[in-house]
Amino acid sequence: MRASQRARGEDVALVDALLSADERRRSSGVRFDELRAEQRALGKLIPKASGDEKAELLKKAGELAADVKAADAAKDEAAAEAQELLLQLSNLVHPDVPVGGEEDFVTLETHGTIRDFAAEGFEPKDHLELGTTLGAIDVERGAKVSGSRFYFLTGVGALLELALVNAAMAQATAAGFTPMLTPALVRPQAMAGTGFLGQAAQDVYRLDNDDLYLVGTSEVALAAYHMDEIIDGDRLPMRYAGFSPCFRREAGSHGKDTRGIFRVHQFDKVEMFSYVDPADSRAEHQRLLDWEKQWLTSLELPFRVIDVASADLGSSAARKFDCEAWIPTQGKYRELTSTSDCTEFQSRRLAIRMRDGKTVKPLATLNGTLCAVPRTIVAILENHQQADGSVRVPEVLRPFLGGREILEPVAKAAK
Numbered sequence: 001m002r003a004s005q006r007a008r009g010e011d012v013a014l015v016d017a018l019l020s021a022d023e024r025r026r027s028s029g030v031r032f033d034e035l036r037a038e039q040r041a042l043g044k045l046i047p048k049a050s051g052d053e054k055a056e057l058l059k060k061a062g063e064l065a066a067d068v069k070a071a072d073a074a075k076d077e078a079a080a081e082a083q084e085l086l087l088q089l090s091n092l093v094h095p096d097v098p099v100g101g102e103e104d105f106v107t108l109e110t111h112g113t114i115r116d117f118a119a120e121g122f123e124p125k126d127h128l129e130l131g132t133t134l135g136a137i138d139v140e141r142g143a144k145v146s147g148s149r150f151y152f153l154t155g156v157g158a159l160l161e162l163a164l165v166n167a168a169m170a171q172a173t174a175a176g177f178t179p180m181l182t183p184a185l186v187r188p189q190a191m192a193g194t195g196f197l198g199q200a201a202q203d204v205y206r207l208d209n210d211d212l213y214l215v216g217t218s219e220v221a222l223a224a225y226h227m228d229e230i231i232d233g234d235r236l237p238m239r240y241a242g243f244s245p246c247f248r249r250e251a252g253s254h255g256k257d258t259r260g261i262f263r264v265h266q267f268d269k270v271e272m273f274s275y276v277d278p279a280d281s282r283a284e285h286q287r288l289l290d291w292e293k294q295w296l297t298s299l300e301l302p303f304r305v306i307d308v309a310s311a312d313l314g315s316s317a318a319r320k321f322d323c324e325a326w327i328p329t330q331g332k333y334r335e336l337t338s339t340s341d342c343t344e345f346q347s348r349r350l351a352i353r354m355r356d357g358k359t360v361k362p363l364a365t366l367n368g369t370l371c372a373v374p375r376t377i378v379a380i381l382e383n384h385q386q387a388d389g390s391v392r393v394p395e396v397l398r399p400f401l402g403g404r405e406i407l408e409p410v411a412k413a414a415k
Contacts, residue, residue: 289368
């Protein structure tokens with residue numbers, strides 16, 4: 001655990017503080033049990049005694065009752081301290097994860113062909129210019145209505161989102177996922193249990209008057225869906241595909257991706273979520289990645305898969321793979337999807353267990369983004385643009401767009 005904290009760039013001393021608190025929890029528990037046993041034994045002697053002996057026993061019983069009460073309080077205090085420290089610890093990093101920060105990832109695979117726009121004879125436009133020409137994106141009125149990093153999807157932009165969501169859900173359903181429409185507001189237990197009130201707390205919106213949080217991903221609701229439950233092992237794996245609006249403050253991103261809709265405060269997303277036996281979590285992680293690769297390939301996007309470095313993992317992830325699509329006008333790959341193996345981290349915090357024969361134990365949870373809509377629109381518009389400002393629609397989306405093969409600029413479409 002110390003090595004894991006060190007690899008994450010997090011506080012190693014927290015491990016020793018937790019060990020110390022746990023020792024106090026256990027020793028105070030032993031002391032409480034000893035005093036309770038003595039109290040019970042004394043209680044059996046009092047009815048049999050009389051006179052001075054009984055008076056002495058009653059006096060001792062009173063003193064012992066005070067000691068038991070104090071020991072009980074000490075036990076509870078030590079347990080609460082240990083639990084508070086435990087909740088501050090991130091998940092144990094998988095030994096195969098590359099150690100380092102944001103730039104220390106390892107590229108595992110590269111897919112698709114990056115277009116040579118110069119060879120095609122035109123300079124690619126960015127997604128905002130294309131989206132404006134298509135009548136698909138309106139960030140100016142988004143800012144007028146809600147502030148920076150908000151936007152409207154209009155006309156074919158709105159239809160493109162609906163096509164993406166329906167196509168993503170169709171793929172997930174075909175793969176055996178149960179479609180879910182999840183709450184966007186959750187209680188603190190759900191947010192803390194999934195690991196989003198630790199290092200990620202600054203990025204979360206909170207409704208103070210209601211003590212509720214706006215989710216940044218439907219992973220939160222899907223993880224808490226079976227909170228405080230015991231699931232029969234024969235039902236595993238259990239897979240859900242959740243659709244929800246997502247809200248992120250984007251704290252710390254000042255000045256980054258301010259143009260367009262790549263980094264925004266509100267967006268819609270289709271998220272895969274799995275409950276599995278811990279012994280199967282590594283294989284399930286690969287399956288989630290394969291489904292993400294299938295999705296991006298169906299959208300005909302060039303992308304790469306990276307093994308995210310230790311200090312860039314979320315607190316709940318033991319290992320995370322990102323799929324990054326090529327963005328032509330930025331000249332680099334940018335994250336479009338990710339999948340994380342959270343092992344038993346979330347299930348322990350949310351008290352979700354599995355029954356394996358006569359044994360009851362924590363299960364493993366995993367999540368994987370299938371389609372974060374705005375970023376996917378960015379990648380589609382830029383990679384499939386034509387010289388005249390139109391955008392070719394990937395075949396997988398055409399049935400969900402009434403068979404439309406090309407998105408035409410508004411002026412051209414009007415003619």
